[in-house]
Amino acid sequence: MSETVVETASAAPGPPTPEVRGRPFLARAAAGAAGLTVVAALLGLVRDQAVARLFGAGHASDAFLVAWTVPEMAATLLIEDGMALLLVPAFSLALTRRASAAVPGDPVRALVADTFPRLAVALACAGALLIAGAPWVVGVLAPGLEDPGLAVDCTRLTAVTVLTFGVTGYFSAALRAHGRFLGPAGVYIAYNAGIIGMTLALHAVWGVRAAAAGVAVGSVLMILTLLPGFVTLVLRRRVRGTPAPAGRDTAAPLLGAAVLAPVVLFVVSRQSQVFVERFLASSLSDGAISHLNFAQKVAQLPMVLSMMICTVTFPVVARAMASGDREGARRRVERDLALAGTVVLLGTAMVLGYAPQIVEVLFQRGAFDAADTTATAGVMRVYALGLLGHTLVGALCRPYFSSGRPTWYPLAAMGAGLLVTAGAGAALTGRFGVDGIAAANALGISTAAVLMLVGLGSRAVAVRVRAVALSLARPALAAAAAGAAGRLAAPVVPGPALLGLAAGCLLVPVVFFLTARALGAPDAVHPPALIRQRFAHGR
Incomplete structure (x- = not known):
């Protein structure tokens, strides 16, 4: 949010926020949110295991994963990046006004009243249009499917997430701005539980449509998880003063079209990498989309955990920008x-070293056979090369949009990366299949990350690009060494894949930390202690 729209807080007590509670709160919040994220990620693996075991990697799972594109896009746009980037600064401004005795009424409630009803109506209409246009959507996303009917049915079932994810994202942003991170981190536990329950209960009757129905049920459970906290903290909190004057600009310029458009288009362009992948993979043999999906879901787990750091500190960055x-x-x-x-x-090092063992332990059972394991592991290793790029893009977009001022540069950077993904994918898919698609993804997102890092200093926050690059280069070399050590050692350990994977969980971190220490990378020597220290002391 811009400095010109921030009002000075007076002695009136505002709601507890990360800054009011002190830096140690950030460490506890990050730890708690990370713990819930791990549980949600494990349930996500169970969900993927259920789909793999019951439907394998073939026509049915491909149809479901085409429909899965809808909640994937909706989650990114409405729960995480898009909604959070817009509403966390907006609610932060409203909280600052709520704490000011000079502002009558409750700006937080006024903000909700001004924005939530219109958002709900717009999302409901968008979901209805998606249900009606499902055949066209499937035709655009996966034109190579021989029988698109099943994918159309699944897409219609998952279309409800356009509304439910929007409500979830709204509640999550409000709670995060209030310094509440556990509820938003826990919504994916409810979501995955709904998918798993519906899939196991109804797959014999509905086939893969049961999984799509589970997406709808799980998304409703997400709302129910956050509703009590939202009502209690945001709507029922008593505030001194008179009602806000009619017509007051409660939403502030933070939610204007000039700020909204760059954020929405950036998120859409970022998620469009998945569209490109599935478009290209639909022309390959049955199972190609599934191999890509399973590889991405597992490889992205380290990225999800790393992004919890930025999620928890995002309100801190927003308020620092607001206060100058x-x-x-x-x-x-x-x-x-x-x-x-x-x-x-x-x-990344763990994935590079032990991808086959990871996939075998997680998925190789039922209809998911050894050939699927080999294909998925190969894709996962290639895809892992872009994990740092994905993490940097997710982390860098937050300071760009924290100011509340219109900025189109992240969209331009992401657009350039998307062009690289599409061009490289078209060139590599014919020769390398799904491995070529994964390589194009890694190349495109890394291009976008470099552009966003280089442009950050002159457009948002004056970071020292060389210092950041150096702080990342050393652990990157350590990851390469640890991944190579794991890949060499993995075939040596006899017995089941689980035993080899357990050995890798010891070997890879040891090699990583020793190499990082030899290279003089302080952030990679004792990460847990360092995270606690820096959150606690702000150094």
């Missing part, structure tokens, strides 16, 4: 990039 503390925002962003990069690079 550019130096504080710069330090916060640089720390976040270094820590998030270190976490995801350790995960």
Whole structure:
């Protein structure tokens, strides 16, 4: 949010926020949210295991995954990046006004009254249009499907997420701005539980449509998870003063069209990489889309954990920008990039070293056979090369949009990356199949990450690009060494894949940390202690 629209807080007590509670709160919030994220990720693996076991990697799972594109896009746009980037700064401004004795009424309630009804109506209409246009959507996303009827049915079932994810994202942004992170982190537990329950209960009757119905049920459970906290914290909180004057600009310029458009288009362009992948994979043999999906879901787990750091500190960056503390925002962003990069690079090393063992342990049962394991593991190793790029794009977009001012540069950077993905995918798919698609993804997202990092200093937060690059280069070399060590050692361990994977969970971190220490990478030596120290002391 811009400095000109922020009002000074007086002595009137505002709601507890990360800054009011102190820096140690950020460490506890990050730890708690990370814990719930791990549980949700494990349930996500169980969900994918259920789909793999019951439907394998063939026509049915491909149809479901084409329909899965809808909640994937909706989650990114409405729960995480899009809605959060818009509403966390807006609610932060409203909270600042709520704490000011000079502002009558409750700006937070006024903001909700001004924005939520219109958002719900717009999303409901969009969901209805998607249900009606499902055949066209499937035709655009996966024109190579021989029998698109099943994908159309699944798409109509998942279309409800346009509304339910929007409501979930709205509630999540409001709670995060209030310093509440556990509820938003826990919604995916309810979501995955709904999908798993419906799939196991009804697959014999509905086939893969049961999984699509589970998406709809799980998305409703997400809303129910957040509703009590939203009502209690946001709507029922008593505020001194008289009602806000009619016509007051409660939404502030933060939710104007000039700010909204760049954020929405950026998120859509980022998620469009998935569209490109499935478009290209639909022309390959049955199972190609499934191999890509399973590889991405597992490889992205380190990225999800690393992004929790940026999710928790996003309100801190937004308020630092609002108060004019550019130096504080710069330090916060640089720390976040270094820590998030270190976490995801350790995960990257594990994937590079033990992808076949990971896939075999997680998925090889039922209709998912050894050939599927080999194909998925190969894709996963290639896809892992772009994990740092994905993490940096997710982390860098937050400071760009924290100011509340219109900025089109992230969209331009992401657009360039998307062009690279599409061009490289078209060139590589014919020769390398799904591996070529994964390589194009890694190349495109890495291009976007580099452009966003280079442009950040002159457009949002004056980060030291060389210092950030150096803080990431050292753990990247450590990850390469650890991944190579794991790949060499994996065939040596006899017995089941689980035993080899357990050995890798010891070997890869040890090699990673020893190499990082030898290279002088402080952020990669003792990450847990370093995270606690930096959250606690703000250094």
